[in-house]
Amino acid sequence: DIVLTQSPDSLAVSLGERATINCKSSQSVLYRSNNKNYLAWYQQKPGQPPKLLIYWASTREAGVPDRFSGSGSGTDFTLTISSLQAEDVAVYYCQQYYRSPQTFGQGTKVELK
Amino acid sequence: QLQLQESGSGLVKPSQTLSLTCAVSGGSISSGDSSWNWIRQPPGKGLEWIGYIYHSGTTYYNPSLKSRVTMSVDKSKNQFSLKLSSVIAADTAIYYCARARFDGYYFYGTDVWGQGTTVTVSS
Numbered sequence: 001d002i003v004l005t006q007s008p009d010s011l012a013v014s015l016g017e018r019a020t021i022n023c024k025s026s027q028s029v030l031y032r033s034n035n036k037n038y039l040a041w042y043q044q045k046p047g048q049p050p051k052l053l054i055y056w057a058s059t060r061e062a063g064v065p066d067r068f069s070g071s072g073s074g075t076d077f078t079l080t081i082s083s084l085q086a087e088d089v090a091v092y093y094c095q096q097y098y099r100s101p102q103t104f105g106q107g108t109k110v111e112l113k
Numbered sequence: 114q115l116q117l118q119e120s121g122s123g124l125v126k127p128s129q130t131l132s133l134t135c136a137v138s139g140g141s142i143s144s145g146d147s148s149w150n151w152i153r154q155p156p157g158k159g160l161e162w163i164g165y166i167y168h169s170g171t172t173y174y175n176p177s178l179k180s181r182v183t184m185s186v187d188k189s190k191n192q193f194s195l196k197l198s199s200v201i202a203a204d205t206a207i208y209y210c211a212r213a214r215f216d217g218y219y220f221y222g223t224d225v226w227g228q229g230t231t232v233t234v235s236s
Binding site (some may be wrong): 108 | 213218
């Protein structure tokens with residue numbers, strides 16, 4: 001199985017500041033035939049299902065605020081929240097689709113400082 | 114818009130079979146660019162993908178659960194189902210049904226989720 005390791009496990013960020021979450025894959029998730037990375041990012045708030053934020057590592061899902069951005073390729077990926085808002089307090093997960101079984105990172109909890 | 118709703122047994126005894134159904138509304142389960150997934154989340158823990166099924170009935174299960182999992186689809190009712198046999202306490206979790214999109218090569222995003230249903234394994 002492809003193992004996704006997120007860092008840090010948690011972080012506290014002040015309102016308006018940047019939050020950066022990393023996701024490292026044990027194998028490349030880049031499909032060279034179409035040059036797409038099969039990695040997605042999700043946000044999960046308490047009592048809610050996960051919400052898709054980013055797919056193909058850097059494509060923002062429709063309706064997701066542009067303060068959320070994804071970057072990276074191959075095995076190393078980053079989710080950035082450029083200016084943290086109160087409603088961004090949540091747990092964030094990465095997920096790979098390149099090889100079954102699909103796997104998730106362990107999650108990163110983002111809190112307000 | 115597409116919506117998913119889980120239903121089924123909330124309390125299951127150890128060694129018995131967990132059964133859940135996911136009703137699809139606002140779209141067709143026969144959509145060729147979608148797979149229909151089950152994902153679970155133990156209390157206070159992370160997400161575990163259980164498997165998916167296509168409208169054709171083709172399935173793929175997580176090898177860690179494969180011996181105990183059966184998924185099926187009912188196109189006439191626009192719904193799909195999960196059975197997990199020989200349950201143990203570690204199967205206690207919130208179970209989500211969800212749709213993943215397909216781009217012709219791979220799945221690439223699970224964009225529609227049910228609200229989740231809590232299943233507790235206890236005698």
